[in-house]
Amino acid sequence: MRIGVFICHCGSNIAGTVDCAKVADAAKAFPDVVHAEDTMYACSEPGQQGIIDAIHEKNLTGVVVASCTPRMHEPTFRRAVERAGLNKYMFEMANIREHVSWIGKDKELNTNKAIDLVMMAAEKLRHNAPLMAKKFDINKRVLIIGGGVAGIQAALDCAEGGLEVVLVEKTTSIGGKMAKLDKTFPTVDCSCCILGPKMVDVAQHPNITLYAHAEVEEVNGYIGNFEIRIKQKTTYVDWEKCTGCGLCMEKCPSKKSYDHFNNGVGTTTAINIPFPQAIPKKAKIDAEYCRMFTKGKCGVCAKVCPTGAISFEMTDTEVTENVGAIVAATGYDLFDHAKYPEYGAGKYPDVITSIQYERLMSASGPTSGHIKRPSDGKEPKNVVFIQCVGSRDKSVNRPYCSGFCCMYTAKQAILTKDHIPDSRSFVFYMDIRSPGKDYDEFVRRSIEQYDTQYIRGRVSLIYPQGDKMIVRGADTLAGAQVEVEADLVVLAVGAESAAGAPQLAEKLRISYDSYGFYMESHPKLKPVETNTAGVFLAGACQGPKDIPSSVGQGSAAAAKVLSLFSKDQLESDPQIALVNASRCIGCYKCVETCPFGAVKEEQDRFNNPKARVIETICQGCGVCTVTCPQSAIQLQHFTDNQILAEVKALCPSMMVKN
Amino acid sequence: MSIRISYYPGCSGKGTSSEYETSTTGVCQALDVDLVEIPDWSCCGSTPAHTVNHVLSSALSARNLTLAEQEGFDTVTTPCPSCLSNLKIAEHKMRKESFREAVNELLDQPYGGGVDTKSVLQVLVENVGLDKVRERVKTPLEGLKVACYYGCIMNRPPEVMDFDDHEHPMAMDNLMEAIGAEVIPFPLKVECCGASFGIPQQNIVTTLSGKLLEVAKGLGVDALVTACPLCQMNLDLRQGQINAAQGTQHSLPIFYFTQLMAKAFDLSDAVQGMKRLIVNPQKALAKIGQADKEIA
């Protein structure tokens, strides 16, 4: 083999703490290395050309690049060596940036370590073999999980692009958090008026199949061919028959049910349609409150329903859908302020959350858009907004900024003045974060034109005195403690990952961070991809996001799916397991351990039992390779010989006396 | 089933809070809690010690923990939150080796660690239990409307004190309810009364304790119930000073929770120590049982 080695400086990123020339020099002495050089930016156009030229000039048959993590640029360099006519698997990378120059301070030690890593890569490369990808058919349907604005956008874009879409929504209506909002910043246009038509489009689009009140139970398969098991949770109402007339809601005697859509502001009936614009507009019985379930008798809804849609015996059902790609758009949840006992831990009726305030202001809300405080129904005159409740707070394990609270608080202060002209709004804030088109102007408008009193400091304590809430905070700009006698306190609760997000991630086999937000493939360059091929992200499931960003990501994910499906066949990754039939004794232990059922029991022409790997099913984990005592089944590109070569390079047992 | 536990009365129990001491021991006896006083216990150092030096403060506390340990106890109980805080913090800090060594350097006998301290309140609520308290009640305090004030350090910082909610503690509220009193939630349960500044900075105490009395008055309660000698002294003994400074006319009795328990248990007057209170509690105490009569 003729190996070429390229040591990247990455500007000063690597060269700052690694002597790249020395590494290249050392590499020249390695077996089979015929060329070694250091280069400023290996990934740049001239850098890649240099590699291609060297392959041609020196007749290289394999290439090692020592630069950043292979998780970043391995595909880049593989394409480069392919352009030069080599098989792209005749390439290895040594990670001397993330694993060397960025973590070690001592240049001498770093250089020595870089030499080791290059040697390991070269030794592995000596055992590499060209691999060829196979092509397989794909199912051009897409599953979108979550019917908030991001999921709606992704669904509509995919459907418009001609794809069949399966949309699964956890609650009984699509619309997500946006459907609950009164107005949106910075335009103060009606949230439901701009979202409503999109929701109707989803309902009417011939390419979209909507499963509301449903959840993804199980995901099997791989890019191009996923099999999804969906649980259709019982509603006790036959939606084929339900016309959404609402007669059941009028007659239901259990009127004190928790109103999920209104976040507990006001109550609803045990059988209900969550809101007038709901899609699908169908009723569901909340068994926790329904008298038929709690007391065993009632059945009023069943009697009044004109289509006979009520069925108390209904149970969960399951459906299976086959798709080729998945978009997770599961959104976020709001921080539970019970974790702040100093703010009453949810016990004071006049200390409410921002989303409850949205519902209070909404014309379709429980107060028909009149702001009335929950304790006594009076119109509040002094309204205090507290920012960063469950954001930027290490003590409740929420150190991150939720990003949108500053903006919605400015909006809510403006709307408060619109609703109650003689009211005063006070906003306790730490910093105002308003990067975005017309965002900061909007905050200034709240301050300058709507006389919102912004107070820089956190609130330490809220307690009731008479019919007021005493809010004790700090004004750090004045260097003083301050107190506000408030009629109503609105907590700007931050975003946290949706309930059940980690469990879904495990089903999808994607990663999530310690707060439950899904990990994108690359924070800058692959913001809607995941590390699992065929699974994409949209919206706040990846991290807190406002509406424009969520919509943008919904479209971006749709574009990714459409471009994936622009081909009729996909290339399979050849880094999969392969059986050496002459070594296989047919014990089928690999069949037992394969997580994907990718190994099949077969017989050769002499009727000897042999294992065979089904290429399109194998995902390349290598569990089988370790299971096999004869090492007959080998994971390509990570064979025993390749890994042993690396181990032996580091721990050369032959360098010893007998 | 009786409980045997090491007991640290604290200096004020032998002086300004003697009624807390008598009612505590009386109530514990009535509930089969055997308080074994630490022999020859010494002052924990209170706030002054830790404001001077943490090693000194912990040394003064640790001496007492060692004495309890030698008696074969792993838990000490004390009525006083200030003592509680010092003993608990000493144990907490001394889990760090370098700190423990520095403290032991000051001591005749080194402290080995591992002795926990609980407030009497915690022992009554957690070890004795509200059911047993309810059983022991002879005269329920029906008709008496109280608010419970816990003081600032009984539950804080939560990672050290490890008892009840640190902003809205309920232990005393539940206990008062168990003996029949009507309990109004006090919004400033853990707000500071001014602590030991009564002597050097009287205005601090009159302002902060004045605030507490003001809020309590707004709730329409007959009395405040406390668990801390310093809080009780600031609110009771200095109520006149507060009235003078704030221009108010408060006359709100300030009980120790153990006094009201003694009352409900029908323990002797000497145990109850009601006469030792500065603000006359008779009017409030007269309400007990009145509610029933009104209905009748």
Place this chain on the structure above:
Amino acid sequence: MNTYKITAADNTFTAEVEKRSGQDLNACYQCGNCTAGCPFSFAYDIQVSNIMRLVQIGQRDKVLQCHSIWLCASCQSCTTRCPNNIDVAGVMDHIRHMAREAGLATERKVKVFVDSFLDSVERHGRVYEMGLMVSYMAKTGRVFTDVELAPKVLPKGKLPLKPHSIKGKEQIAAIFKRFREVKSK
């Protein structure tokens, strides 16, 4: 007000406070929650969040000479509610230790009260409240401190006129003695 010369500031001060208290003061983002909750803020000359800031920018003299550090009662409001889990009350305690060691005591009465208290403990093993009052009044010259309370307290038998010393009071005295020896090293 002075211009703080930030670059000329005393870096060692910040480091010393961090080392003594074991707290990371860089974690403080000046939200003001400590000031917001502090019951004593009305009596402070510098608010606690401002003290944290002044420590961050190394203003040793300003901090050690302030009155607030003597008026903090360690009620733990700040520590309990700090969003960055900083033990603010602990930091205040340590700054007060540093002021004491530097011979500073802007609130002399507070210092004298503390000294009198510990004096009493050192002498008797426990606090002798009556003796403490006498000692305090003698040192401050404020003979009428709480004198109006005397008629209320004395008949209640709450202030014993004799100290009750404990048997092991020498052990307590030894603690103080060793403490002073260690400190003087």
Place this chain on the structure above:
Amino acid sequence: MPVYDGKELRIVGFLCNWCSYGGADTAGVARFHQATDLRIIRVPCSGRIDPLFILKAFQGGAAGVLVSGCHPRDCHYAEGNYYARRRLELLKRFLPVTGIDPERFEYTWVSASEGPRWQHVVQTFTDRIHKLGPAPLLSEPLTDAEMVEFQRQVEAGRGCGCHI
């Protein structure tokens, strides 16, 4: 390359591509400084790690071997780390009989987002290995002169060299 005398010990890491290798990258991106001893071998999944690779490293004189994969339930391949956990736990319990201190081998779980945790793992493990010192060797290393002779023989075609 021989290890740096007095400064480094030979520590080999086997990391799964999806979680722990990513976690090590995350630590690098955040510039979380770490001891330099560790050399990482990237494998697709902890389920690909044959305990024999670890013994092979010890055979070759490794002072420590660290394995890290996705947290249980988070495996990119759904089940690989469950198999790994069984294999590695048994290896760790087997090692004492060989005379290799089981403290020289450790396995753990680090996700792609856990940069700080990775730093902590590396630092803790490296410190531990430095306390234990260099590994016992099955044979004495060649002297420089013997090494030259060995290479001469290889070049002369007398040694097969296939074991490099």
Place this chain on the structure above:
Amino acid sequence: MKGLEELKDKIHEILPDLDLVIGWEQGYDGLHATPLFIKTPEDVDRLIIGPLCVHNLATYLPGLKDKKVGVIVKGCDSRAVIELLQEKLINKDNVVILGLTCDGVINLTKLGRKIGSLGAVDDVKVEGEKLNVVIGDQQHNIAFSEVKQDKCENCIYPNALVFDHFIGEPVDRVENVGAEHQSLSDFEGKSFDQRFAFWKHEMSRCIRCHACRNACPMCVCRDHCVAMTRNPHWLSQENNVAENWMFQMIHVMHLTGRCVECGECERACPMDIPLMLLRRQMNRGVREVFDYEAGIDAQNRPPLLTFKVEEDNISEREW
């Protein structure tokens, strides 16, 4: 071992339906038994059973997978059969198991240490607990317990666990059930360095003859053993301590959760390397972590071929 005549009768009865039956016969001297492959009724006459019948005949089964085979097994040997069935390495339909009860078999190394040369033994008789060894006109009377195989010392499976025909009456389990072999705890008295040095010395004696592997009923790879190939290249052909050590490690690791402790490896080793120490340690781990013993129930899943999401005895490794 009892019931030779009953056994012979049974073999005569079943032989017509089988290709062969595997048993033991007297070897080249009075001391050695050797495997007997019975194909004709005449062969049956040569059959012996007794304390000399050390060989685990299950070792031959995987190689005779397609034949109809009868096999005679002691309690310990039967575990190997079960493990082979568990791993589907043999087909139960093709095997007829003749189960014996056993009160221990001889360890020739131990005997050799007692009587010096093993060269010219004429006869060995067992009389109760006594072993009578005849060499020419010399007679050695030795307590049988002193020259038993290690595995017999605290054997808990004296009767065959699986059988189609059981010969004789099952005996009760002996005392000391389940106790770990003394050698392991003795070895643990040594420091890590001493243990390492011990193996370094033992492995310097290993001649890589592969007898341990060939005797092992679980080593079914045979011609495809990774110790004998360059692809993959786990071992070089160099004969040195490090490579010998690695060879033995491969053997142990490939037996993880499978070894039934029949002791054949150690018996077969011409250099008397105490290989069972390694296996006992591995089995201790399997027992502790999975509460599992290999070769007890053919329905059990070998521990490395399965997993639990929450393992009972593996603590999550928090740092």
